[in-house]
Amino acid sequence: MPWTDQQQSAADAAITGYIEEYMAKWVDFGSAVQSGNTAQGQAAIEDVLRRWRGYTETLQSQALQSVDESHTMDKLREVVSSMNDERALLKRLQSEAGTRTEQADSVNPKVTESPYVNILKMQRTFTGAARTGILIASVVIGLLALGGLGFLVYRVTATGAIVQMGYQAPSVMTGGGSGSGSRR
Secondary structure: OOOOHHHHHHHHHHHHHHHHHHHHHHHHHHHHHHHOOHHHHHHHHHHHHHHHHHHHHHHHHHHHHHHHHHHHHHHHHHHHHHHHHHHHHHHHHHHHHHHHHHHHHHHOOOOOOOOOEOOOOOEOOOOHHHHHHHHHHHHHHHHHHHHHHHHHHHHHHHHOOOOOOOOOOOOOOOOOOOOOOOOO
């Protein structure tokens, strides 16, 4: 607990009171020495000095306690300041880590999910160039398929059949005829 102005004024008043009491007892001791009764005057002065020492020891222990508390508060302030600095550093590092993770993920093609699945039902991620190649190949194959389908539709509507025979099948001979290849 810090030393207040009220405590200072109370300590000043008490010290002033002990000084005045000591001076009064000193004057009384001088009178007691002249009358021959030194023991009583000496006991009164020693009593004032004992109480004064006790009070100064009390003030000293209060001062030490205040200094200890002050050091403790200073150390606590340092710890709180350090903790706030560490929190700020932690927040900055967390934001940088998030940014770095996002940057690394944007560069790494294996992190980005892809709708393409291979024959074993395992998901495969492709780079941008591979996706472009797949898109171009699928468009070309689709155009060839549409062209082939259009050709088949034209053939069916024009000739009535999908396939026209390009050769004529030999006719089967019926009946017996002489042939050069008879059996004997």
